[in-house]
Amino acid sequence: MATLLLIILLSILALGLLSLSSVSLRSASQGSAQAQEKANARLALVLAIAELQKQAGSDMRITAPADILDQNNPPLTGVWRSWEGTNQTLTGSMTGRPTIPDYARIE
Secondary structure (H helix, E strand, O other): OHHHHHHHHHHHHHHHHHHHHHHHHHHHHHHHHHHHHHHHHHHHHHHHHHHHHHHHOOOOEEEEEHHHOOOOOOOOEEEEEOOOOOOEOOOOOEOOOOOOOOOOEOO
C-alpha cells in the first residue's frame, strides 16, 4: 500500500515538473522571438536611415521642414543647400571659412 502511494506521489511530481518545463520552454521561445523581432526592427531602421542619407546627397546639405522660409509652405521635409559654393572642393571638403548659408531648395 505504501509503495502504491509512493508511486502515485512520484507520478504526480513528475507530471508537475513536466508541465513546468513545458511552460518554461514556451516562454523562452517567446522571448527569443521577441529578440528576433527587435533585431529586425533595428535593422530596418538602420537601412531606412541609410537610404535617406543616400537620397539627401552630400553632407553639405541639410533636411528641414518646407516652412523654414515661409509658414504658408506645406508641412513637408525637403533637402536644402547649406554651404555649397566656392569654399569647397569637388568632394565636398571645406577649403575655407563657410559662407552665409543659402537656403535654396534642391529640386
